[in-house]
Amino acid sequence: MSELKGGAAAPVRPYIDRDSDQPVYVQLADILRQQISAGAFRPGEQLPSEAMLVRTYQVSPMTVRRAINLLTDQNVVTTVQGRGTFVKAVQLGAAAFDLSDLQAMFSDDAVVKLVEARFVAADERTARKLQIEVGEYAIYIRRLLLIHNEPAFYHRGYLIYDPTRPIVESELEVTVLKGLFDGTGSPLIKRGELSMEAALLTEEEAAILQVSLPAAGWLLEHRFFDFDDKPVSWGWFVCHGDRFRLHTKIGLE
Amino acid sequence: MSELKGGAAAPVRPYIDRDSDQPVYVQLADILRQQISAGAFRPGEQLPSEAMLVRTYQVSPMTVRRAINLLTDQNVVTTVQGRGTFVKAVQLGAAAFDLSDLQAMFSDDAVVKLVEARFVAADERTARKLQIEVGEYAIYIRRLLLIHNEPAFYHRGYLIYDPTRPIVESELEVTVLKGLFDGTGSPLIKRGELSMEAALLTEEEAAILQVSLPAAGWLLEHRFFDFDDKPVSWGWFVCHGDRFRLHTKIGLE
DNA sequence: GAGGTATACTTCCATATAGAAGTAAAACCT
DNA sequence: AGGTTTTACTTCTATATGGAAGTATACCTC
Numbered sequence: 001m002s003e004l005k006g007g008a009a010a011p012v013r014p015y016i017d018r019d020s021d022q023p024v025y026v027q028l029a030d031i032l033r034q035q036i037s038a039g040a041f042r043p044g045e046q047l048p049s050e051a052m053l054v055r056t057y058q059v060s061p062m063t064v065r066r067a068i069n070l071l072t073d074q075n076v077v078t079t080v081q082g083r084g085t086f087v088k089a090v091q092l093g094a095a096a097f098d099l100s101d102l103q104a105m106f107s108d109d110a111v112v113k114l115v116e117a118r119f120v121a122a123d124e125r126t127a128r129k130l131q132i133e134v135g136e137y138a139i140y141i142r143r144l145l146l147i148h149n150e151p152a153f154y155h156r157g158y159l160i161y162d163p164t165r166p167i168v169e170s171e172l173e174v175t176v177l178k179g180l181f182d183g184t185g186s187p188l189i190k191r192g193e194l195s196m197e198a199a200l201l202t203e204e205e206a207a208i209l210q211v212s213l214p215a216a217g218w219l220l221e222h223r224f225f226d227f228d229d230k231p232v233s234w235g236w237f238v239c240h241g242d243r244f245r246l247h248t249k250i251g252l253e
Numbered sequence: 254m255s256e257l258k259g260g261a262a263a264p265v266r267p268y269i270d271r272d273s274d275q276p277v278y279v280q281l282a283d284i285l286r287q288q289i290s291a292g293a294f295r296p297g298e299q300l301p302s303e304a305m306l307v308r309t310y311q312v313s314p315m316t317v318r319r320a321i322n323l324l325t326d327q328n329v330v331t332t333v334q335g336r337g338t339f340v341k342a343v344q345l346g347a348a349a350f351d352l353s354d355l356q357a358m359f360s361d362d363a364v365v366k367l368v369e370a371r372f373v374a375a376d377e378r379t380a381r382k383l384q385i386e387v388g389e390y391a392i393y394i395r396r397l398l399l400i401h402n403e404p405a406f407y408h409r410g411y412l413i414y415d416p417t418r419p420i421v422e423s424e425l426e427v428t429v430l431k432g433l434f435d436g437t438g439s440p441l442i443k444r445g446e447l448s449m450e451a452a453l454l455t456e457e458e459a460a461i462l463q464v465s466l467p468a469a470g471w472l473l474e475h476r477f478f479d480f481d482d483k484p485v486s487w488g489w490f491v492c493h494g495d496r497f498r499l500h501t502k503i504g505l506e
Numbered sequence: 507g508a509g510g511t512a513t514a515c516t517t518c519c520a521t522a523t524a525g526a527a528g529t530a531a532a533a534c535c536t
Numbered sequence: 537a538g539g540t541t542t543t544a545c546t547t548c549t550a551t552a553t554g555g556a557a558g559t560a561t562a563c564c565t566c
Binding site: 509512514524532533 | 537538539540541542543544545546547548549550551552553554555556557558559560561562563564565566
């Protein structure tokens with residue numbers, strides 16, 4: 001909007017509101033971010049020094065530091081000790097896609113239907129992934145997530161079978177999938193590995209998802225570990241490519 | 254490794270190294286994270302209060318706060334005012350896939366080959382995306398990224414044609430694609446929108462990428478805006494599904 | 507017992523201060 | 537002129553302190 005020809009046009013600088021419910025350091029970070037977004041400081045250029053900001057906004061040095069730390073965490077600026085603080089350029093490599101919109105699908109009118117659950121003897125690959133012996137028994141489950149009665153996600157997976165801990169029933173409950181996403185379900189899981197792939201759907205997958213071949217889809221593979229670093233589950237979410245899309249933004253605003 | 258039966262087994266607690274090159278607050282965060290990872294505090298459980306940590310580790314209150322802030326930023330714990338700090342459970346929805354391994358492909362033996370570049374009159378969709386009038390001219394480019402002389406990525410896109418600014422030549426340079434990722438190229442871009450899709454490759458895409466149909470692939474759509482919030486480019490990266498995979502981890506360690 | 511009050515906790519915010527450590531350029535000496 | 541030292545900046549760490557604000561519980565009053 002504001003036409004700035006190139007000079008350091010003194011921008012309208014909102015002041016810190018001492019009575020705001022927002023902390024001062026957040027306010028200051030917002031101000032700076034907004035100034036950068038308005039073009040007052042271009043990528044590569046240097047921000048006023050911290051001492052300068054202290055004088056300008058009448059706040060303590062530590063408060064300024066916190067504000068700038070916020071901006072560095074948000075990938076807006078970089079700081080190099082002894083030189084100054086500089087505005088970062090947008091970089092595609094910093095983009096990150098999160099699964100929040102996938103998670104959103106569960107909140108709606110989602111129903112999980114158990115297609116199959118049975119014991120299987122682990123083949124070579126499964127045994128390796130679950131760190132058990134070939135031939136040992138594991139639980140194989142297949143589930144279908146329906147949204148508005150339409151198939152949305154197909155989930156297959158192997159679970160460790162531990163006779164001492166009857167986690168079987170709880171793992172088969174319909175709420176477990178949702179719990180995986182929001183973290184309400186599994187206090188015994190310590191970490192997980194995820195990988196995502198674009199692939200052609202198999203006949204079985206297409207049939208269950210009710211799409212015609214050939215079709216492209218997502219394959220979200222996941223493996224979870226307990227606090228002894230032993231695998232507890234391994235599986236995939238499969239989804240038709242048209243039914244799901246990842247979105248993200250980079251840069252300011 | 255360590256067998257803990259359930260009691261609060263007093264963990265081996267490393268002390269703060271005052272002469273370390275690592276800051277105290279980072280050390281403290283590492284210690285706490287490691288203790289959580291070892292099972293000393295389970296998801297949902299409460300961490301020792303800040304005052305307690307001050308006494309235990311002989312550091313100032315502000316230093317403890319910084320350490321805990323680090324952990325909340327890293328999704329390890331949550332804090333609620335007046336109650337305490339609690340260990341977070343792993344949640345799938347918090348997973349984020351970044352494009353760093355995509356970026357890594359550029360560093361190697363990557364060559365960008367310009368397939369085509371010409372003026373086109375904008376159709377309805379292009380005009381809408383670039384916020385120009387239908388029939389106005391834009392630049393249409395097609396590029397192919399070769400890695401070890403094998404086609405890896407196919408890129409198509411539209412660029413705003415601005416006769417006053419001869420950005421044309423620079424945009425066509427081979428280094429621009431790489432610059433997009435690491436941020437070395439574009440101080441005039443303020444923000445971008447990205448979306449990712451799994452789809453069947455078209456005949457043209459398959460031919461250029463030298464794969465046989467039917468094939469599934471990634472479609473990474475991107476749109477960039479300048480500091481006046483006007484679009485400057487719109488395009489897609491297309492990649493065969495077998496040649497690229499997204500990885501990420503959640504939880505600890 | 508019900509409801510309000512006091513109290514003892516918790517996380518959070520902002521301040522002032524004192525110094526460490528890095529950078530760059532000016533000042534100085536040989 | 538060339539190399540070294542000093543100086544003046546920068547970010548960064550860690551400290552101590554004082555208070556605000558939220559939460560849960562014990563306790564007293566009615």
